Amino acid sequence: MIRVVLADDEQLTRQAVAALLGLEPDLEVVADVENGAEALLAIAEHRPDVVVLDMEMPTMDGLQVLELTDVRAIMLTRHARPGVLRQALSLGAKGFLAKTAPAALLAEVIRRVHAGLRYVDPEFAAEALAENPCPLTDRELDVLRMVNEDRTAPDIARALHLSAGTVRNYVSSAMTKLGARSRTQAARMARDNGWI
Structure with missing residues (x-):
């Protein structure tokens, strides 16, 4: 079984994702929490194989959680800015996915990340490649x-x-x-x- 922690401040979204992932025979949601601070506690307690983090949460956002843990992480977001994608990847995120993605794709991305692979939503990747570089020193x-x-x-x-x-x-x-x-x-x- 692939053990998963979910962190998302939207209760309905989090519980729906947990229920859908629970239907997968090889995935087990060991905790679902509503903010980054609780995510860190759940990671320490449950030692999951993969954590699925919402980018924007109260107390501590997904990027801040990434900075404080080395667990394999998948970032979920509604609106990905190219710089944020690059920042998440530089902090160690192994997956980057839109919240509008089907649950079956999220399950597949969890499996890929667990296997040591990466996944970036193709639309987000295309936007990041097309973005102008940072003009600041x-x-x-x-x-x-x-x-x-x-x-x-x-x-x-x-x-x-x-x-x-x-x-x-x-x-x-x-x-x-x-x-x-x-x-x-x-x-x-x-x-x-x-x-x-």
């Missing part, structure tokens, strides 16, 4: 990674061992390249594209 990305509403340029400068003026220059350059109206918008755009 590594240092601009470092600065944007630190941006939030509470952190000032001097705060970021201290953390990155730069001057506040240099931080402002990197932020300004990133905003210009991205066409952003504010530093928080630039940081959000970088996150949405999976660059940070």
Whole structure:
């Protein structure tokens, strides 16, 4: 039996997927949970062969769970952005699938991932290949990674061992390249594209 943990904050979706996978003779859903923190606990308790993670969950999203575990993972999402696909794969995801996929395909992807193979939804893969590369430098990305509403340029400068003026220059350059109206918008755009 292939032991599976499901993590999705939509109860109806999660329970429907668990019921459908339960009909498969070689799959056993050992836990279904509603957020990333519970997913980590279920992974530690049940030691599943594969975990199926929703990308967007409260407490901790699917990418954050990926960073904290080495279990074979399949990411499920409604709206895949190419940068997020690349980020998930770089964090070790073995599968990337649309929530609109049929249950039979999810079962097959679980089997493939369990066997050590990968699966990426062909439409998501095509979008990722067609996407423009990141226009930002590594240092601009470092600065944007630190941006939030509470952190000032001097705060970021201290953390990155730069001057506040240099931080402002990197932020300004990133905003210009991205066409952003504010530093928080630039940081959000970088996150949405999976660059940070």
